[in-house]
Amino acid sequence: MTARSKLLPGQKGTKNLVAEYGDALLCVRYRYDELSRTRLKTVELIIERKPWTPTSHRYMDSTLVPVRIGFQDKASRDQAKSAQGKWDPEAKVWYIEYGKIKGTELEKFVILETQVRQSGL
Numbered sequence: 649m650t651a652r653s654k655l656l657p658g659q660k661g662t663k664n665l666v667a668e669y670g671d672a673l674l675c676v677r678y679r680y681d682e683l684s685r686t687r688l689k690t691v692e693l694i695i696e697r698k699p700w701t702p703t704s705h706r707y708m709d710s711t712l713v714p715v716r717i718g719f720q721d722k723a724s725r726d727q728a729k730s731a732q733g734k735w736d737p738e739a740k741v742w743y744i745e746y747g748k749i750k751g752t753e754l755e756k757f758v759i760l761e762t763q764v765r766q767s768g769l
Contacts, residue, residue: 649680649681649682649688650679650682651677651678652679653677653678655676656676657674657675661676669693672693672694673692673693673694674691674692676689676690676691677689677690678690707746709745709748711745711746712743712744712746713745713749714739714741714742714743714758714759715728715741715749715758715759716740716741716742716757717754727754731745731749731752732745746758
């Protein structure tokens with residue numbers, strides 16, 4: 649089954665659903681099942697709203713985090729070097745202080761499962 653289109657409230661094809669669900673309607677999806685040759689219309693609804701406070705960062709700024717950067721990604725490697733990252737040839741990862749990559753593109757390459765080390769390479 650594949651989803652081919654996603655409509656937001658107010659778009660053409662959602663008028664009746666907006667009238668029925670109001671502000672609870674988040675989106676409408678059309679899914680197609682090739683085996684049964686049917687089209688399914690699904691809705692995503694908001695069923696609860698309550699205050700939420702984001703948790704603090706997982707790492708302190710001084711924590712060395714392992715960052716895996718692809719060999720071909722020269723721009724990210726240069727960014728790791730400029731953030732004073734240290735290459736670990738055995739683990740094949742960079743160790744960089746979290747505070748130096750927080751909010752940058754490198755943050756998405758942090759390896760979460762690996763044991764992290766405190767500063768002091």
